[in-house]
Amino acid sequence: MTRAAGFHLHFYQPPRENPWLGLSSHEWSAWPYHDWNERITAECYRAMVAVALTGDDGEVELYEPLGRSSVDVGPTLHHWLDRYATDVGSALADQVARAPGGAPARVLAAPLVHAILPLASPIDQERLVAWGIADYRERYGVAPRGMWLPETAVDLATLGVIAAQGIEYTVLMANQAVRVRPPGGEWVPVDEGNLDTSRAYVVRLADGTGVTVVFGQHDLSQRVAFGGLIADGVHLADVMAEAAAASDGIVLVVADGETYGHHHHFGDLGMCWALRRLEREHGVATSLGSWLAEAGPTWEVELAAVSAWSCAHGVERWRSDCGCVTGERPGWSLDWRAPLRDALDWLRATLGARIDEALARRVRSGHEVLVDYGRVIAGAIDPAAFVARHTPTPSSDEVTTEVLELCEAYRNLLYSFTSCAWFFADPGEIETSIVLRYAAVAIDAARRLFDEDLEPGFVERLAAVRSMNHGVAGAALWHRAVDDARVDDERVAAAAAAQWVAGASATVHERGVFSLAVEPAGDLVRVTLTHRPTMRRRRNEFAVRQVGAFAWRVRNADGPGVEFTEADFGEDVVARLAMATLLGAERLDVEAALNEFATQLLARAATAEDERVLVSLAGAARYVSPIGEAAIRRALLALRATRGPGVWGESLTELADALGIETTRSSGG
Numbered sequence: 001m002t003r004a005a006g007f008h009l010h011f012y013q014p015p016r017e018n019p020w021l022g023l024s025s026h027e028w029s030a031w032p033y034h035d036w037n038e039r040i041t042a043e044c045y046r047a048m049v050a051v052a053l054t055g056d057d058g059e060v061e062l063y064e065p066l067g068r069s070s071v072d073v074g075p076t077l078h079h080w081l082d083r084y085a086t087d088v089g090s091a092l093a094d095q096v097a098r099a100p101g102g103a104p105a106r107v108l109a110a111p112l113v114h115a116i117l118p119l120a121s122p123i124d125q126e127r128l129v130a131w132g133i134a135d136y137r138e139r140y141g142v143a144p145r146g147m148w149l150p151e152t153a154v155d156l157a158t159l160g161v162i163a164a165q166g167i168e169y170t171v172l173m174a175n176q177a178v179r180v181r182p183p184g185g186e187w188v189p190v191d192e193g194n195l196d197t198s199r200a201y202v203v204r205l206a207d208g209t210g211v212t213v214v215f216g217q218h219d220l221s222q223r224v225a226f227g228g229l230i231a232d233g234v235h236l237a238d239v240m241a242e243a244a245a246a247s248d249g250i251v252l253v254v255a256d257g258e259t260y261g262h263h264h265h266f267g268d269l270g271m272c273w274a275l276r277r278l279e280r281e282h283g284v285a286t287s288l289g290s291w292l293a294e295a296g297p298t299w300e301v302e303l304a305a306v307s308a309w310s311c312a313h314g315v316e317r318w319r320s321d322c323g324c325v326t327g328e329r330p331g332w333s334l335d336w337r338a339p340l341r342d343a344l345d346w347l348r349a350t351l352g353a354r355i356d357e358a359l360a361r362r363v364r365s366g367h368e369v370l371v372d373y374g375r376v377i378a379g380a381i382d383p384a385a386f387v388a389r390h391t392p393t394p395s396s397d398e399v400t401t402e403v404l405e406l407c408e409a410y411r412n413l414l415y416s417f418t419s420c421a422w423f424f425a426d427p428g429e430i431e432t433s434i435v436l437r438y439a440a441v442a443i444d445a446a447r448r449l450f451d452e453d454l455e456p457g458f459v460e461r462l463a464a465v466r467s468m469n470h471g472v473a474g475a476a477l478w479h480r481a482v483d484d485a486r487v488d489d490e491r492v493a494a495a496a497a498a499q500w501v502a503g504a505s506a507t508v509h510e511r512g513v514f515s516l517a518v519e520p521a522g523d524l525v526r527v528t529l530t531h532r533p534t535m536r537r538r539r540n541e542f543a544v545r546q547v548g549a550f551a552w553r554v555r556n557a558d559g560p561g562v563e564f565t566e567a568d569f570g571e572d573v574v575a576r577l578a579m580a581t582l583l584g585a586e587r588l589d590v591e592a593a594l595n596e597f598a599t600q601l602l603a604r605a606a607t608a609e610d611e612r613v614l615v616s617l618a619g620a621a622r623y624v625s626p627i628g629e630a631a632i633r634r635a636l637l638a639l640r641a642t643r644g645p646g647v648w649g650e651s652l653t654e655l656a657d658a659l660g661i662e663t664t665r666s667s668g669g
């Protein structure tokens with residue numbers, strides 16, 4: 001039998017962007033980085049591209065672990081890397097392309113959304129898997145052989161869905177197996193303590209086909225992820241090699257990729273030391289895909305009816321108070337999980353039925369359209385060409401946009417099942433807010449498409465979703481999650497008008513998923529907005545006035561003439577306006593603007609607008625250097641001197657907290 005010892009790296013982050021804009025918002029807790037993706041990229045993803053290792057001769061080698069491991073990258077993280085860390089994605093593609101067997105031997109696909117597949121309907125399972133495969137094919141130019149299942153959540157139906165789409169194998173953990181049998185032999189019960197994980201198994205499906213399963217080595221995976229084993233790569237390699245020799249099979253350490261460098265600082269080094277030693281000192285293969293190609297399964301395994309790697313109760317963690325939780329505090333309850341899932345299931349069923357009816361009127365097959373939409377999300381086909389392929393006759397622009405709106409509404413519904421929403425102890429935090437925002441985007445689409453307001457019905461169903469940490473429930477929790485992020489086309493167009501007048505943007509520019517073309521129209525500013533995913537367009541003329549250093553009034557000259565202020569524009573636009581005001585047109589330098597702003601503030605009384613400007617500028621930088629941080633400190637202290645801590649809003653207080661500046665002072669003394 002072939003020996004192998006190596007690592008499976010599961011890289012994943014939930015989608016963090018504002019789903020209306022397609023732009024990621026800042027997260028102060030990730031300071032001095034813009035957000036957690038940015039911080040984890042620095043600590044882990046970029047660090048893992050090439051790790052400097054010293055050899056016995058003192059020479060430094062740049063070691064590339066990704067092409068020597070088994071990897072999956074959640075598509076939502078991959079899309080973020082495509083936009084903000086292109087070097088990481090292209091390094092991964094390059095390293096796996098150079099490895100024997102190419103991407104299929106190194107990289108597992110994943111469903112597009114990190115949803116618990118056994119809790120999704122068969123039709124949603126099929127589309128989530130198809131979209132993940134479309135993403136993979138567009139990225140690597142080939143079909144995947146393996147697929148990672150979110151949270152390794154699996155049942156027989158899930159395996160049937162991936163097998164039907166050509167997936168040959170997946171990676172699970174030992175606690176998911178119930179019994180095994182050798183060829184022609186009897187079933188033997190197993191548990192995570194005694195399952196022999198050195199061989200590959202096959203799960204037989206009802207139709208006679210099967211899916212190969214490779215299990216992570218339980219003890220070593222646990223000690224790497226949650227113990228200190230990764231601190232000593234030499235020792236780790238020796239332990240893994242010894243286990244591989246004893247079993248004459250594979251030893252696979254399965255953990256979150258973020259273990260290496262983010263959860264455990266220098267874990268990236270430990271992992272690379274181990275990998276290099278396994279290859280060079282012990283002479284064992286390290287790649288799961290290559291090992292599997294030679295050592296295919298002979299034994300059968302029967303899995304628990306439904307199971308996952310971070311819940312001991314099937315998949316209850318993602319729908320009920322099963323007790324499995326991260327971040328709990330005494331007195332907190334998990335009874336919000338069931339009503340959250342029920343509310344989302346209701347929205348999926350209600351809006352999904354409307355979408356199916358409407359698609360049936362426009363395209364040859366609504367189901368095929370929604371399966372094939374994965375290629376649009378992957379960027380493999382242009383949206384207009386996609387609609388043309390599926391409509392029986394050439395479509396008007398209105399029909400093209402309607403079909404795309406229907407597909408996007410459905411996509412947002414599926415994103416609202418991102419499993420992280422149920423994972424942690426409190427639904428008032430970002431992970432749950434994210435799924436509520438996707439639900440809100442779908443609800444907004446329903447208003448446009450069907451002139452139907454699903455929001456009251458949905459919010460009513462959230463009544464029992466309570467945040468203990470923030471003291472909000474139901475409607476209050478909903479508004480806290482959604483209101484600040486929600487934008488509509490008119491507001492985006494108004495912001496573009498102000499930005500253009502300030503000289504902070506070119507005539508044609510993009511903002512997230514929007515394309516904007518701006519031109520003068522007499523005394524007014526004409527904005528043509530295109531929402532790229534749906535090709536939805538609107539044209540408006542705006543009257544733009546600057547009424548203070550950082551204060552703007554933008555009135556829609558059409559119809560009832562809605563007026564917007566800078567508070568409606570979004571932090572990214574406020575930051576651009578401030579940079580243009582402080583530094584001159586189109587000089588977009590966040591730190592220079594922060595310095596200039598702090599200098600000005602120290603010489604005058606601060607206003608309420610200043611707070612918004614400071615928060616927006618501080619939140620605009622992908623990374624705040626010590627120079628930028630010093631300017632933010634000066635500005636904060638100037639604000640406190642003239643406005644006092646009592647009048648600071650929540651966002652300014654959060655910023656001060658991130659920098660470790662005390663925001664409350666006792667009035668006694």
Ligand SMILES: [Zn+2]
Binds near residue numbers: 310312313317322323
């Ligand atoms: Zn559980």
